Amino acid sequence: MDAVEKANAARQQQWIKDRKVGEGTYAVVYQGREATTGRKVAVKKIKVGQFKDGLDMSAIREVKYLRELKHQNVIELLDVFSSKTNLNLVLEFLDSDLEVIIKDRTLVFLPADIKSWMAMTFRGLEFCHRNWILHRDLKPNNLLIASDGQLKIADFGLARDFADPGYKMTCQVITRWYRPPELLFGCRYYSTAVDIWSVGCIFAELMLRIPYLPGESDMDQLKTIFRALGTPTEDDWPGHAKLPDYVPVGQFPKPPLRDLFTAASADTLNLLSKCLVYEPRKRITAKDALSHAYFFALPYPSHPSKLPKCSTVMNKPLDEIDANVEVASDPGAKATSKSLKRKLASPTEAKARSIARRLDFSKAPPSSP
Amino acid sequence: MPALPPLASLAQLENSPSTDDGLPAVLEEDLRAYGCKLIHQAGILLTQKQVAVAAAQILFQRFWYVSSMKHFGVGDIGMGALFLASKLEECPIRMRDLINVYDVLLQRAAHTIGPKADTPFKYHPMSYFGTAFYDLKESLVVAEMQILKRLGFNVHVVLPYGTLINYLQVLGLIKQENACTKAWGYLNDAFQTPVYALYQIPTIVCAAILLTIRHLNISLPSEAPNCWWELFDACWEDMWNVCGYIMRLYRERPEAEQKRVLGLVSKKDVRRWLEDNVPDK
Numbered sequence: 110m111d112a113v114e115k116a117n118a119a120r121q122q123q124w125i126k127d128r129k130v131g132e133g134t135y136a137v138v139y140q141g142r143e144a145t146t147g148r149k150v151a152v153k154k155i156k157v158g159q160f161k162d163g164l165d166m167s168a169i170r171e172v173k174y175l176r177e178l179k180h181q182n183v184i185e186l187l188d189v190f191s192s193k194t195n196l197n198l199v200l201e202f203l204d205s206d207l208e209v210i211i212k213d214r215t216l217v218f219l220p221a222d223i224k225s226w227m228a229m230t231f232r233g234l235e236f237c238h239r240n241w242i243l244h245r246d247l248k249p250n251n252l253l254i255a256s257d258g259q260l261k262i263a264d265f266g267l268a269r270d271f272a273d274p275g276y277k278m279t280c281q282v283i284t285r286w287y288r289p290p291e292l293l294f295g296c297r298y299y300s301t302a303v304d305i306w307s308v309g310c311i312f313a314e315l316m317l318r319i320p321y322l323p324g325e326s327d328m329d330q331l332k333t334i335f336r337a338l339g340t341p342t343e344d345d346w347p348g349h350a351k352l353p354d355y356v357p358v359g360q361f362p363k364p365p366l367r368d369l370f371t372a373a374s375a376d377t378l379n380l381l382s383k384c385l386v387y388e389p390r391k392r393i394t395a396k397d398a399l400s401h402a403y404f405f406a407l408p409y410p411s412h413p414s415k416l417p418k419c420s421t422v423m424n425k426p427l428d429e430i431d432a433n434v435e436v437a438s439d440p441g442a443k444a445t446s447k448s449l450k451r452k453l454a455s456p457t458e459a460k461a462r463s464i465a466r467r468l469d470f471s472k473a474p475p476s477s478p
Numbered sequence: 479m480p481a482l483p484p485l486a487s488l489a490q491l492e493n494s495p496s497t498d499d500g501l502p503a504v505l506e507e508d509l510r511a512y513g514c515k516l517i518h519q520a521g522i523l524l525t526q527k528q529v530a531v532a533a534a535q536i537l538f539q540r541f542w543y544v545s546s547m548k549h550f551g552v553g554d555i556g557m558g559a560l561f562l563a564s565k566l567e568e569c570p571i572r573m574r575d576l577i578n579v580y581d582v583l584l585q586r587a588a589h590t591i592g593p594k595a596d597t598p599f600k601y602h603p604m605s606y607f608g609t610a611f612y613d614l615k616e617s618l619v620v621a622e623m624q625i626l627k628r629l630g631f632n633v634h635v636v637l638p639y640g641t642l643i644n645y646l647q648v649l650g651l652i653k654q655e656n657a658c659t660k661a662w663g664y665l666n667d668a669f670q671t672p673v674y675a676l677y678q679i680p681t682i683v684c685a686a687i688l689l690t691i692r693h694l695n696i697s698l699p700s701e702a703p704n705c706w707w708e709l710f711d712a713c714w715e716d717m718w719n720v721c722g723y724i725m726r727l728y729r730e731r732p733e734a735e736q737k738r739v740l741g742l743v744s745k746k747d748v749r750r751w752l753e754d755n756v757p758d759k
Binding site: 111112113116117162163164166169172173176177189190191194196269278 | 495544545546549561562565566568570572573618619620622623626627628630631632633634
């Protein structure tokens with residue numbers, strides 16, 4: 110055993126796997142703890158042997174980006190080690206995610222609570238963008254909630270860096286309901302604005318308690334967006350008609366946001382509309398969003414520890430963990446069955462994409478406190 | 479927060495795992511250079527992006543500070559490094575393509591030192607479902623994992639190109655096309671040396687510029703207190719070392735020495751060489 114093997118073995122002994130909490134195509138997830146402190150962790154074991162193409166891209170991206178990022182509102186990768194032929198990622202253990210909280214009808218959200226979640230999301234995202242990393246899969250179930258109420262951005266399986274301008278990137282990213290119109294039109298050059306659109310959709314979802322723009326197909330997604338926000342004109346978004354996959358999908362008038370968000374303050378609607386601007390270059394940046402009047406107006410954001418929490422502790426720090434990202438999932442799945450999850454496929458796997466992979470992690474009996 | 483890339487320690491530099499196993503330092507140096515050349519050739523045949531090829535060469539060079547050539551072959555690890563770096567740089571390649579390309583390169587190398595070296599080289603493709611392919615595929619998967627594991631999953635690399643453009647602009651040399659091309663070439667050749675695992679990027683870029691201006695007879699302020707490299711936080715001694723590493727690549731070598739590496743691509747070859755040449759300890 111040389112020095113490397115020894116170091117790896119020592120590292121492996123530091124983390125104890127307690128029980129299996131889920132299994133995806135590429136990974137098995139265990140709840141575990143740190144041997145010395147007893148701190149709870151999630152261990153994501155990536156299966157290597159069975160892949161066709163060596164290590165999965167999403168696992169490599171997670172290792173690459175999470176190794177570099179350390180921020181209160183970004184999930185922390187505590188350690189990585191390998192056992193025989195497997196790769197193991199040790200991640201912070203988080204109790205729940207925003208999707209579960211949104212769906213829990215027993216919880217009531219105050220405007221201050223929403224403001225707090227938005228502030229934490231923007232802080233985490235601003236940190237990613239400042240370090241030249243696009244997340245490309247923001248949605249409520251990738252925003253995990255720690256036991257102290259802190260929100261953390263997770264699942265960097267689709268993330269990538271964007272330091273190089275003019276570098277062609279795939280437009281098959283971001284779960285459909287949160288995907289911005291430029292990607293739906295096949296834009297191959299894009300930037301931080303794609304993540305901001307997703308945050309806008311999440312913002313709206315927090316107020317409505319149902320997904321804001323639930324399209325049934327890529328084409329229907331555009332229609333859903335235009336129905337909600339009006340069909341963009343050449344003035345709203347110069348040049349959009351020249352994008353590769355542009356198709357006219359009908360003319361819809363622009364209804365005032367106020368009609369749907371009846372209880373929202375003027376500041377709230379102003380920030381929301383700036384996240385959902387059609388022209389990507391005019392969409393607000395995470396940095397500017399953080400200094401938007403919304404965050405400085407009363408009511409001030411709730412303290413994380415005071416935020417609504419799920420009444421039941423679920424068996425579910427899972428989405429963070431679920432390595433199994435897939436692109437064209439069927440978002441409808443969520444509406445029909447709570448147990449089905451939306452996922453994204455790794456872009457390298459374009460062929461397998463037409464079949465939505467559905468995993469049921471929710472079978473384990475819910476343990477109530 | 480631009481993290482600095484990890485560098486080898488002095489102890490690692492003085493005693494590499496391969497030299498601990500009895501491999502002469504100069505042979506290790508040659509094998510590293512040859513492994514990088516293979517990565518470069520494969521990259522060209524695969525029309526892979528230079529960023530991925532360069533990142534692969536850096537990972538490859540780092541690998542030999544934590545592992546011995548007695549246990550890993552430069553062929554396998556080079557292939558694994560290119561495969562991994564292609565994923566890291568978001569331009570993944572197919573395993574079969576990579577394996578085929580390495581097969582061509584290694585067959586050609588074997589031909590050059592084989593008994594029929596004077597006849598023209600003819601490539602014999604491996605059979606589509608043959609064991610040769612599956613064996614190579616298996617070793618590719620193992621190599622990728624070993625690189626990740628042995629580098630502690632630290633795959634952050636910094637490439638020198640952006641820095642070079644920046645410095646040439648500051649020095650007012652950007653308009654001199656031959657200077658840019660030459661410096662760019664030195665940076666690419668330097669991938670065959672361990673310098674990217676030993677020095678930070680500004681030092682390496684300054685060394686490439688120094689070689690360029692010396693060879694093109696361009697003069698820049700070089701006397702204390704006005705030394706151009708100090709603008710970029712490089713120190714003369716480090717820069718001079720890097721120049722030495724690069725210039726060593728171009729030295730005249732007897733043919734036997736040049737061909738020696740062609741037969742030492744796998745760990746088996748290296749082990750056999752060690753048995754034949756190194757008396758038992």
